[in-house]
Amino acid sequence: MDAAATAGRLAAAGEGVEAQHRKLRIGTLLLIASDVVFVACLFFTYLYLRALNVEGRWLPAGVQPPSIASGLLLAGLLVASAASYRWADLGIRQGDQRRLQTGLGVALGLVVVELLYALWQLTHLGFGPGSGTFADSFIVLTGYHVVHLLLVILLGGMVLNRARHGRYGPGRAIGVELVGYVWYWVALMAVAMALLALV
Amino acid sequence: MADLGPGAAAPGNPRGGAGRGVRPEPRHIRRVLVIWAIATVLGIALVLNLHRLLPGLLPPMASSEAQGVDFTLGFFTVLAVPVAMLVWVFAAYSIATWRVRRFEGLDGPPISGSPVLQTTWILSSALLCLFLVVYGLALLTNVSAAPPGRLLTVDVTGQQWQWNFKYPSRGGVTTTTLALPVNRPILFRVTSLDVDHSFWIPALAIKIDAIPGEVTTVYAMPTREGTYTARCAELCGLYHSYMQSRVRVLSAGGFSSWIGAQERVWGRGGG
Amino acid sequence: MASRWWSQSVLTGVPMGVVTALVAALLTRAIGGPSASDAAICIGFVGWAFGFLGGMGAFRYPRTLLLARPDPTAEEEHQLAVQGGGPWRYFRFTTDHKVVGIQYLVLGLVLFAVGGLAAMLIRLELLRPGAAAFPPATYNTIVGLHGIIMIAGTIIMITGPFGNFVVPIMIGARDMAFPRLNALSFWLLFTAVPVLLCAPFLGGFPTGWTSYAPLADQAPPGMDAFLVTILLFGGSVAVAGANIVTTAITMRAPGMTWTRLPIFVWGAAMTASTLGLMVFPAFMAAMVLLGLDRTLGTSFYVASGGGSAWLYDNLFWLMGHPEVYVIAIPAFAVIMELLPVFSRKPLFGYRTAVASTTAIVGLSVLVWAHHMFVTGWAPQLNGPFMLTTEMISIPTGVVFLVAVGTLWRGRIWLTVPMLFVLSFLWNFVIGGMTGLYLADVPTDYQLHGSLFVTAHFHYTLMGGALMGFFAAFYYWFPKMTGRMLNETLGRIHFWVTQVAFNVTFLAMFYVGLQGMPRRVADYSAQFAAGNFVASIGAFVLGAAMLVFAYNIVSSWLRGQRAPSNPWHAKTLEWQVPTPVPLENFEETPVITSWPYDYGAPEPTPEGAAERAPA
Numbered sequence A: 001m002d003a004a005a006t007a008g009r010l011a012a013a014g015e016g017v018e019a020q021h022r023k024l025r026i027g028t029l030l031l032i033a034s035d036v037v038f039v040a041c042l043f044f045t046y047l048y049l050r051a052l053n054v055e056g057r058w059l060p061a062g063v064q065p066p067s068i069a070s071g072l073l074l075a076g077l078l079v080a081s082a083a084s085y086r087w088a089d090l091g092i093r094q095g096d097q098r099r100l101q102t103g104l105g106v107a108l109g110l111v112v113v114e115l116l117y118a119l120w121q122l123t124h125l126g127f128g129p130g131s132g133t134f135a136d137s138f139i140v141l142t143g144y145h146v147v148h149l150l151l152v153i154l155l156g157g158m159v160l161n162r163a164r165h166g167r168y169g170p171g172r173a174i175g176v177e178l179v180g181y182v183w184y185w186v187a188l189m190a191v192a193m194a195l196l197a198l199v
Numbered sequence B: 001m002a003d004l005g006p007g008a009a010a011p012g013n014p015r016g017g018a019g020r021g022v023r024p025e026p027r028h029i030r031r032v033l034v035i036w037a038i039a040t041v042l043g044i045a046l047v048l049n050l051h052r053l054l055p056g057l058l059p060p061m062a063s064s065e066a067q068g069v070d071f072t073l074g075f076f077t078v079l080a081v082p083v084a085m086l087v088w089v090f091a092a093y094s095i096a097t098w099r100v101r102r103f104e105g106l107d108g109p110p111i112s113g114s115p116v117l118q119t120t121w122i123l124s125s126a127l128l129c130l131f132l133v134v135y136g137l138a139l140l141t142n143v144s145a146a147p148p149g150r151l152l153t154v155d156v157t158g159q160q161w162q163w164n165f166k167y168p169s170r171g172g173v174t175t176t177t178l179a180l181p182v183n184r185p186i187l188f189r190v191t192s193l194d195v196d197h198s199f200w201i202p203a204l205a206i207k208i209d210a211i212p213g214e215v216t217t218v219y220a221m222p223t224r225e226g227t228y229t230a231r232c233a234e235l236c237g238l239y240h241s242y243m244q245s246r247v248r249v250l251s252a253g254g255f256s257s258w259i260g261a262q263e264r265v266w267g268r269g270g271g
Numbered sequence C: 001m002a003s004r005w006w007s008q009s010v011l012t013g014v015p016m017g018v019v020t021a022l023v024a025a026l027l028t029r030a031i032g033g034p035s036a037s038d039a040a041i042c043i044g045f046v047g048w049a050f051g052f053l054g055g056m057g058a059f060r061y062p063r064t065l066l067l068a069r070p071d072p073t074a075e076e077e078h079q080l081a082v083q084g085g086g087p088w089r090y091f092r093f094t095t096d097h098k099v100v101g102i103q104y105l106v107l108g109l110v111l112f113a114v115g116g117l118a119a120m121l122i123r124l125e126l127l128r129p130g131a132a133a134f135p136p137a138t139y140n141t142i143v144g145l146h147g148i149i150m151i152a153g154t155i156i157m158i159t160g161p162f163g164n165f166v167v168p169i170m171i172g173a174r175d176m177a178f179p180r181l182n183a184l185s186f187w188l189l190f191t192a193v194p195v196l197l198c199a200p201f202l203g204g205f206p207t208g209w210t211s212y213a214p215l216a217d218q219a220p221p222g223m224d225a226f227l228v229t230i231l232l233f234g235g236s237v238a239v240a241g242a243n244i245v246t247t248a249i250t251m252r253a254p255g256m257t258w259t260r261l262p263i264f265v266w267g268a269a270m271t272a273s274t275l276g277l278m279v280f281p282a283f284m285a286a287m288v289l290l291g292l293d294r295t296l297g298t299s300f301y302v303a304s305g306g307g308s309a310w311l312y313d314n315l316f317w318l319m320g321h322p323e324v325y326v327i328a329i330p331a332f333a334v335i336m337e338l339l340p341v342f343s344r345k346p347l348f349g350y351r352t353a354v355a356s357t358t359a360i361v362g363l364s365v366l367v368w369a370h371h372m373f374v375t376g377w378a379p380q381l382n383g384p385f386m387l388t389t390e391m392i393s394i395p396t397g398v399v400f401l402v403a404v405g406t407l408w409r410g411r412i413w414l415t416v417p418m419l420f421v422l423s424f425l426w427n428f429v430i431g432g433m434t435g436l437y438l439a440d441v442p443t444d445y446q447l448h449g450s451l452f453v454t455a456h457f458h459y460t461l462m463g464g465a466l467m468g469f470f471a472a473f474y475y476w477f478p479k480m481t482g483r484m485l486n487e488t489l490g491r492i493h494f495w496v497t498q499v500a501f502n503v504t505f506l507a508m509f510y511v512g513l514q515g516m517p518r519r520v521a522d523y524s525a526q527f528a529a530g531n532f533v534a535s536i537g538a539f540v541l542g543a544a545m546l547v548f549a550y551n552i553v554s555s556w557l558r559g560q561r562a563p564s565n566p567w568h569a570k571t572l573e574w575q576v577p578t579p580v581p582l583e584n585f586e587e588t589p590v591i592t593s594w595p596y597d598y599g600a601p602e603p604t605p606e607g608a609a610e611r612a613p614a
């Protein structure tokens, strides 16, 4: 009875490590779910306008969509980055600090490359907002992707900095895990955007 | 802790409600059902006579669509009365019978549910809902199809803050008041030049939004001559309240002479 | 940590917000030139929010994380929850859930006062045909302000104050899952208020709260204020929603199983907050696209550029209809929470009630296009959406069975909160039944966009949901403030409100059926009688709210001291002392029974909670 009550007290007060982690996991996933709905609405916008504008109004003269390859490159960079992040996360769960920092560094570097490429692409499209509904939908999706990348860089920088200060270890790596959810979701969105180019 | 304890019983089963120490009062259900029946009859009588008590409750019903709407409004209200009375009479009866002046530390019987009653309630509301859907679908099919007869097309264009009506079969006659022949099916093709408007003729019980870049359609079959109003029913900016046009439903002869005169005016003006 | 009393409070937040706003707006304007004035306004308002939150100290913890500084000590956490303990903590970034609950309560009441004042002005304009109390642009802005303030106010009115104050205690927790996010959600909400109130000074907005595009595309800069308001509000709803849901899932005391969870926690915390979290982003997306149309010249909603007003309608109503359940479900939950207490009987059909609430949430995301029956978008879908819309009346109807079943044979104690619960039964039946005409497509062709619709949703949102708020307010006020509300004033407030409300909106049904459109500034003489009655009813309603306001202020200041359990209720929040101590419970309670076992053969004498041995 005493033991059960003590365990209960810890669980209720959110003091138990596992309870704390579960709380953080659920909260993070709920906030990501909210962002998923936001992104889904942007995709809905793209597809709705695509369906509405059958002929030249989707791609007016002079609007040349970026190649499918560039979308695949953006998706590929992020998937590789997410994989490296995952590798780092699994490493620190076994206490491998070196693997954590290496994996994080690679993941972060790939995101920075992605960001630079996305910004370069946005400024070298040959069209801007107001050049038809493809242009508008593409720019808002890519623009929001850039916002995501900035967020990921901020969070990734935080994790890397904390990792260098030795703040993570086996059973103390929940922060790495949580940022990972954001990372995977942003990578997933990049993949979905690459697929959108096929529509 | 199960919510359906052994003492649970339906209000429909008067004996079951008698938990330990509560005197059975088996006639409540019968009494409340009688009151419910009386209230329902009175309520339906009131609904059926509402248009006498409140003259002008509905706009003049001047189209076949409007007659359908008129009937449906009354019919749904009649259907709603017994359901509403069920809630109100049972609640009012409970309050009147079992209210206490102040808290005395006593509890009511531990009835925490009745699977039979809950299932019955859900099933009967599902049936009622199913009926409404079937009825609604039938009516919807009816108003979505063109009424029989030789169709007259009118192109309606909304703009801030007026309506323009164009008769494409009459050489593009364009007016700011609408004239329609009685007993002839009309097809309105509606669009907007600027923002969303909504083309509404209450007397004909038709409404369709005017969306920029799109053409929306609605049929009407005016059945009564008279002068009515078309209004904008979607907030469209500064003078939304004043976005109205006169609608005249004319006899077949009256309409021909009106449109003939318009054609001559239009021909001169456009020539 | 904060050493000076004024630091990390509104005294630092407001100046930092204003300065950041001005810098951001002027920079944008300088870079973008005169064509960037809408962008400057939008960015300025966003800057205000960030600056304000920075000044409040909201970013201190993220900075700690980012710079890998040592984690806050228990003492620092404690300091953040107490903030000196005096009234000044209500103006600081305070993490105690009870402080946040009171903050939400007061802000909600202020919003109701402003929105109610706007309602009075609308009814003044509509008192007689031809009366022009306001220029048309001003009038349209008043209509829009009334709409959005009341919608926002009713969204937060129950989950904000009571979800924050009551839910953690009800489930036996010491605080919310994320106390800092809790404070953040409130202050983020707070930043939205001045932004919205700037709108009238930026030319207003002519669109009503639905902000339909493309009218919103061509609107004056007040529209920018509106859209930033929605973004800030949506952010607050998401943060608050994630926090409340996580709290209800993970912070329950031992023994608080899902089937022992108070129905209020189910309704307000679990279902309504999830729904709010999941649907508001659609409105935010709609507003972002609107902002891009207005600032960057995209044409998402502009037909000439390939966009479509129907796109806006879909995005808006994807949020718009579930959102009315974000408002209504917490009220249902309050009704079902209070009925057992004042009927002294178990809640009738608890599991069915929980299942129905969940079913409403599920169905609510499938009905949005019933707001679009007359838009001409996809007429072939009108039938299916009529089906889903009418289906949602089945789980909604269960609420009434639960209510009547609980009342039946109870020992009904007609306190002021109970009166409001009962008025819900009257009003919401009318609101629900009139919804049937709007769900039926052909009758909706006639009634859509008329004052009939306005009356209908006021019966559900005001007659139903707001009455639920009043019930909750009178019920939990003693626990939250330690004072009882004056009962005589409460009864006056109740009766005048209930009568005047019904007079106002029955008259509005009448003119709606007659064919009067909503949101008009003027109308023809045939609608004069109904409008006159509606206006008089509304003014009386306004007077009733003054009684309410007086009751709040006088009772809060010098009302009778509240005992810890004035209603003899069995949920946990009534088992802790009043005022509630900082971490609510000395010992974590262990739950051994259902909170509604009134009249149980062997009732637990001291309620649901049994203290665990020390």
Ligand SMILES: [Cu+2]
Pocket (backbone or CB within 6 Å): B158, B161, B196, B197, B198, B232, B233, B234, B235, B236, B240, B243
């Ligand atoms: Cu209009």
